[in-house]
Each structure stands twice: as C-alpha cells, then as structure tokens.
Amino acid sequence: MTAIEVQSVTKSFGPVVAVDAISFRIAKGSTTALLGGNGAGKTTTLSMLLGLLIPTSGDITVLGEDMVRHRYRVLPRLNFSSPYVDLPHRLTVRQNLTVFGHLYHVPRLKDRIAELAEELELSEFIDRPLGKLSAGQKTRVALAKALLNAPDLLLLDEPTASLDPDTADWVRGYFQDYQARTGATIVLASHNMTEVERMCDCVLMMKRGSIVDQGAPRDLIARYGRDTMEEVFLDIARNRQSPEVKTSETKS
C-alpha cells in the first residue's frame, strides 16, 4: 500500500531548479526521512507534499488523492509540524488547540484536547500563553497540534531541532509509539542522523534537488561500508566514496 507517490516532480524558481525530476514512493505505515545538506531540496519537497507549493511539473499523489488538484480532500487526514512555523504566541495552549481543532473538525474537541494534554504532559501549562513556554514545552504543543486530528500522515520538518537530548529522545519515542498504535505514515526532514537511524525504515538522500540514493538506514550503511548514517551522509555530501563502494566499482 502506497501513502505517497511522487512522479517526475520538478520545482523551479525562475532559473533555479530546486527539485529536479524526483520520483519516489512511500509505503503506508512507514517512517521515511528526507536527508540532505542545506539547499538539497528537502523543504521544497516537503512543501510540495503538503500542497503548499505547486510543482512546476510532475504528479504527487498523497493518500490516493492528487495533491495539486484535490488537496482539500486529503488535508483533513494529514498534519504538519515545523520549528520554523509558529503557532500564535499570545494564545494559550488550550486556545491554540481549540482553534486548530475547529479547523480540522475534530469531534469531541474538549475531550481530545484533554487526552492530548495528558499524553503529552501539557496540563501544567495548558492555560499559559505559548510565548511564555520553553522550547521543549513549545515543541510538545506543536506536537499536540500535529496530532489533534489523529492524522494518517504526519509530515515533520526537523522535529527535534533545538531540543535538548532528553526532550528530543522523548519526542522520538512518542512518534514511534504513535505510529505503532495508529499505523500512521511519517515523513520527516532531518539533519539528525541518530534520529534517522533510530526512527526510519527508509531514507531518501537528496543533493542539489535530486534523489541520489535511497534505502533502509542499515542497507545504506552497509552499502557505503560505514558504521553510521552520519558517515554515509558525509560521503554523499562531499562526493567522498567509502572503501567498500570504491572496491565494488573497481570490481565492475
């Protein structure tokens, strides 16, 4: 079963090609990471998956719907979180969740907010303005907003950026638990290789707008003859070849 299908998608901004004819599929219930250096095209790809950005060419199907033409059919079933997109700071946590609950037509909204407040440990500060919370608390609130509608597809842009290791670990654990419980599909853009190794079934390695490699973290590590995803990332980013890849090339 496919959750996302991207076919020959290109996005250009004038003469700049941000994403160049990429194609991939993401299986339902999987966790996939978009990896790449700055300017590799991750955020552009994520924005197109959300329907925020219209591709210059190509097709994107999300949960069975054409994302360019029928995004409003699928938006109620997905959600998104990014440390770079804020929720209104003057509103309290409860007010923020109430507003977004209405936007997502969440049934029994008060109960749902109470449930999330308990799960994500928001109760202590639920009636405090968002602007007065710590980074870790804000991340938990963003998480609650992203889970309000119990989405079938979660798109996360650097979900643990600027979090201390303890909070980051807690967030990762929560996502894994959520996925195990609901069978949701998760797509994340990240620079944190430990996170990717721990959470992801599949990695799409992007460089200069193209997908240059893909596979399960363990397979990629083995293929590049490295010990960690970070080393694989550096090999790709710096056009560096690992001894093992060199060997296989020499053999061929």
Next chain:
Amino acid sequence: MSPRRIGGLCLRHLYILKGSWPRLLEMAYWPTINVVMWGFTSRFFAQHSSWVADAGGILIGAVLLWDVMFRGNLGVALSFLEEMWSRNLGHLSVSPLRPMELVAAMLCMSFVRTLIGVLPATLIAIPLYHYSIFDLGLPLIAFWVNLMVSGWAMGLLVSSLVLRFGLGAESLAWVLIFAVAPLAGIYYPISTLPEILQVVAWALPPAHVFEGMRSIMLGHGLRTDLLVSAMALNAAYLVLGSVVFLRVWQGARIRGALLNVGE
C-alpha cells in the same frame, strides 16, 4: 465553506481581543478622538456656515461613517497581518481551511472590529453634541453596510499586497485608504471636485453613500438611486478584491511564500 472552520478562525482573533485591553482601547480610541475633535469643529462651523447649521451633525455623521469604512478596511487587513506577524500562515495553509473561508473569517472579524471601534464614538456624540447618527433611521444600516463592504474590498487588496510583497508593505493597511478619502466626498459634495475627478469619484461606492447621507440630512430624503449604485459598485469591488486575494494566494503557492512568511 465550513461555518465551523470560519468560526474557529474568528475565535483565534477573539481570544486575542479578549486577552488584550490595550487592543480594545486602541480600536475605540481614534474614532472617539475624531468625533470629539470634529464635534467642536462642527459646533464652530454651525455658527459661521448656514450649510452646516442647516444639517445639524452633518460633519459628525460623516466622520462616523468614514470611520466605518476605515475600520472595515483595517479590520480585514489586521486579521491577515496578525497571521503574518505570528508566522502562523504556514499552519493555516496546511490545515483544511480554504482560502475563501480565510476571507470569510477576515470579513467577520472586520465587522466585529468595526463595531468595537465605532460604537463608542457613536454613543459619545449623543451626550456631547446632541447628535445621534441613529436619527438617520433605517438608511443608516444601508450606509453602514455599504461603507463596510467598501472597506472590505480595500482590506482584501491591502492583504493581497502584503502577501505578494511581504511585511514591508504593511503600512499600506493604514494609508492606502486615504487615497480614496478626497474622492469619497466625505465632508463636501462631489460637485465640489473638478469635473475629471467627479468621474473618478462616481466610480467609487463611498461617494454615493456620503452623497446619500447628505441628501437625508439636508432634508431631501432617501436617494434610492445612490443606494442602488453604491450596492452594485460594492458588489463589483468586493468580487474584485476577493479574486485578487485568491489569485495572489495561488501565486504564493507557486512562489513558495506561504511557509516562510513573516517578519
């Protein structure tokens, strides 16, 4: 269109208003100051001008109705700017909220902001200057609605400019509407303008409304022709404002401006 989503977005703005008395005060402050100032001016003119004396409160009425249009415009633009200031447009854009629902919520909030802004000034004019705009009777509703809709069309245009050119264009929310003021005939009949400007003025709905207001206050009765033309023009401008906003929104989806919008 989903009333629940529209209501949800209105709730977001109402929460902010509820939690911030300085914002509420600011909304009512300027219209009230305006009325106080124009009230004294009006009192002075009444002693020296038969035209003003014949129509008691004509200047105060004009000030109040102009504020309806001004606040109508500002109400739409501020609701949109709030989303940009708080960098919340990205979350709204990936929610099921449709652009038309966003527009509808901005218009609803504009109505609320206009009421909060203009109502205290309207009530203050009664004891201070013995002038009640409610004496206009039922036509007041038609004038109010028409001017507010003119403000909405202008507010949508301003919001489109801000979305297209970024927050650098935000000052337009306050100043652009003043380009219309000299042509709207707020304080003087349209016939005062040079002929070429009269043509432009009659293409603007507020000119029809203020002319209609003067007709009633000078005892010439309700001019339904002016009312009908104001309504027709307003319908056209509101559709135009909405179309421009939706097109700019679509353009922002092509340029990628919705996710990284903000200060």
